[in-house]
Amino acid sequence: MTDQTGVIADVRRGMIPAHVYNDREVFELEKQRVFSRAWVFVGHESEIAQPGDYVVRRVLEDSFIVTRDEQGEIRAHFNMCLHRGMQVCRAEVGNASHFRCPYHGWSYRNDGRIVGLPFHKDAYGGEAGFARKGQRLLPAPNLATYNGMIFVSMDPEAPPLEEFLGDFRFYLDYYTKQSASGIELRGPQRWRVKANWKIGAENFAGDMYHTPQTHTSVVEIGLFREPKAEKRKDGATYWAGAGGGTTYKLPDGDLDQRLRYVGYPQEMVDRMKEQLSPEQLQVIGDDGFMISAASVYPNLSFVHNWPRVAESDDVLPFISIRQWQPISEDETEVLSWFAVDAEAPEEFKALSYKAYLMCFGSTGMFEQDDVENWVSLTNTAAGSMARRLLLNSRMGILEDDEPVTPPLGPDAFHGPGEARTGYSEHNQRALLNRWADDLERPPVRAATLTVGAQGSGAVDDQGRTSPQASDVEVPGEAVAQA
Numbered sequence: 001m002t003d004q005t006g007v008i009a010d011v012r013r014g015m016i017p018a019h020v021y022n023d024r025e026v027f028e029l030e031k032q033r034v035f036s037r038a039w040v041f042v043g044h045e046s047e048i049a050q051p052g053d054y055v056v057r058r059v060l061e062d063s064f065i066v067t068r069d070e071q072g073e074i075r076a077h078f079n080m081c082l083h084r085g086m087q088v089c090r091a092e093v094g095n096a097s098h099f100r101c102p103y104h105g106w107s108y109r110n111d112g113r114i115v116g117l118p119f120h121k122d123a124y125g126g127e128a129g130f131a132r133k134g135q136r137l138l139p140a141p142n143l144a145t146y147n148g149m150i151f152v153s154m155d156p157e158a159p160p161l162e163e164f165l166g167d168f169r170f171y172l173d174y175y176t177k178q179s180a181s182g183i184e185l186r187g188p189q190r191w192r193v194k195a196n197w198k199i200g201a202e203n204f205a206g207d208m209y210h211t212p213q214t215h216t217s218v219v220e221i222g223l224f225r226e227p228k229a230e231k232r233k234d235g236a237t238y239w240a241g242a243g244g245g246t247t248y249k250l251p252d253g254d255l256d257q258r259l260r261y262v263g264y265p266q267e268m269v270d271r272m273k274e275q276l277s278p279e280q281l282q283v284i285g286d287d288g289f290m291i292s293a294a295s296v297y298p299n300l301s302f303v304h305n306w307p308r309v310a311e312s313d314d315v316l317p318f319i320s321i322r323q324w325q326p327i328s329e330d331e332t333e334v335l336s337w338f339a340v341d342a343e344a345p346e347e348f349k350a351l352s353y354k355a356y357l358m359c360f361g362s363t364g365m366f367e368q369d370d371v372e373n374w375v376s377l378t379n380t381a382a383g384s385m386a387r388r389l390l391l392n393s394r395m396g397i398l399e400d401d402e403p404v405t406p407p408l409g410p411d412a413f414h415g416p417g418e419a420r421t422g423y424s425e426h427n428q429r430a431l432l433n434r435w436a437d438d439l440e441r442p443p444v445r446a447a448t449l450t451v452g453a454q455g456s457g458a459v460d461d462q463g464r465t466s467p468q469a470s471d472v473e474v475p476g477e478a479v480a481q482a
Contacts, residue, residue, distance in 0.1 A: 112136035166241020195374035206427025240417025245294025255285030396424025
């Protein structure tokens with residue numbers, strides 16, 4: 001594989017080799033070094049609310065059954081039978097106490113333990129030939145939740161999820177913690193676009209510069225109250241921990257007035273005041289910034305916006321969670337969920353969902369604008385000329401790397417991290433610098449698991465691989481060997 005040292009050095013100085021948005025070797029490195037260690041979103045607790053509920057989600061090529069077992073514990077099982085490797089679960093969503101492989105009939109409880117092996121004595125001589133005790137579907141190397149959001153990491157030694165997220169948790173709460181009950185999800189809608197996965201993640205992380213050009217029409221037709229798309233520059237961008245995002249500048253008013261301005265009914269405002277911290281409320285009430293789009297490294301994004309949903313001046317806020325699931329260097333599967341406060345009035349939920357579909361559903365107006373750009377960029381990045389071009393991503397900094405505008409002080413922005421008003425690419429650079437950090441790190445070492453042999457490595461009741469299993473260098477996955 002080609003040495004990517006030069007690519008990494010260019011990225012660190014804000015000059016991006018254009019071909020990284022459509023390059024097979026770069027994508028192979030991303031699989032081995034980015035997605036082999038990052039915490040990746042795979043679902044929300046509301047999607048598996050009852051014992052036996054499950055969804056099937058992927059981390060790149062690896063399929064996982066994300067389920068709530070009969071004791072209420074959330075688990076993520078690698079979706080491969082221990083016998084001949086068939087996918088155990090073929091449906092994308094459902095409720096099951098057991099999973100049965102359709103190939104040879106091996107069956108497993110929803111906690112992963114094997115319970116059914118046809119003709120065990122005739123075929124294997126019973127336990128002497130295949131020891132069933134302790135054998136279970138291979139668990140995700142790491143699983144954790146935050147505010148009901150379920151993440152897995154392919155790295156058994158990954159830092160704790162909260163440590164990985166860092167100060168971005170402050171901003172994640174705005175999307176996921178509007179009441180004591182948290183959020184509930186609808187979806188996901190799924191579609192594929194012929195575009196590189198990094199483009200969407202960068203865009204949602206901080207690209208307020210494209211709004212006046214790409215999305216002019218949605219303002220011209222009166223979808224939003226703001227009279228001009230370039231009003232976005234009055235908002236602040238911020239980067240903290242593993243992510244960053246954008247905000248809108250709100251008109252004068254107190255906290256209640258500003259939350260009602262974007263369409264929240266007073267009962268929801270009152271619950272937010274009970275759930276969010278004083279500093280989180282100050283960002284809105286004192287600083288006048290409303291959290292909008294954001295991205296968590298590497299491939300999870302959020303949208304919070306408030307369009308008109310009828311022929312009136314009334315607006316309705318919606319929240320969307322989306323994942324940029326890489327398929328290849330030039331194709332991405334978009335998974336898009338509608339998220340809403342679980343305690344919101346039913347009428348609000350219905351209208352908020354309509355607002356989401358209108359803007360950022362699979363046929364949403366914003367979605368169509370963005371995808372046209374991203375597909376064009378990816379196609380152009382595939383050619384030989386793109387290998388001669390360094391894209392300028394230095395917006396917001398001078399030749400000597402000094403910022404065009406200084407960060408906002410703690411009295412102007414009460415959130416953690418570094419925040420600025422005006423157009424810049426500080427957030428996009430931060431995301432790609434984290435990407436460059438991972439590309440420089442060696443691949444993850446993962447344990448192998450030998451299935452069914454006496455004295456071999458097995459998995460305990462908590463889903464941990466035993467110390468007898470050998471360690472091998474694997475490009476991003478733990479391997480079950482039959």
